Amino acid sequence: MNAFRKCLFATIVAIALPAAQASASTFDGAWNVRISSSSETCGNGATVAIGIANGQIASSSAMVTASGRVADAGSINVTLSTGIKRAVGYGRLSGTSGSGTWHGALCTGTWTAERQ
Numbered sequence: 001m002n003a004f005r006k007c008l009f010a011t012i013v014a015i016a017l018p019a020a021q022a023s024a025s026t027f028d029g030a031w032n033v034r035i036s037s038s039s040e041t042c043g044n045g046a047t048v049a050i051g052i053a054n055g056q057i058a059s060s061s062a063m064v065t066a067s068g069r070v071a072d073a074g075s076i077n078v079t080l081s082t083g084i085k086r087a088v089g090y091g092r093l094s095g096t097s098g099s100g101t102w103h104g105a106l107c108t109g110t111w112t113a114e115r116q
Contacts, residue, residue: 025055027070027093030116035102035109042107048080076100
């Protein structure tokens with residue numbers, strides 16, 4: 001009987017862990033991200049719509065691909081790409097806003113975000 005209990009416990013844990021990891025994040029929803037460059041040659045910025053579901057980031061635009069993750073505490077890492085251009089951003093979300101920095105091959109800058 002003891003072996004049966006161990007097997008049952010292992011099965012319950014194996015089923016419960018993926019469900020816990022896929023739980024909703026505090027930051028889930030639609031966000032607008034304003035990207036600003038520190039150099040005029042890199043453009044004066046853009047706004048990108050992203051979505052967060054279960055802490056995973058995805059783009060809400062066909063023109064920009066977004067991927068990344070938001071931790072439960074709000075730290076965020078995201079990669080935005082369009083064509084051959086790619087930028088990586090880091091920062092923090094808190095409540096309905098956030099901010100951070102980003103860098104690409106030739107440009108750097110800051111970003112701010114607001115929940116829609």
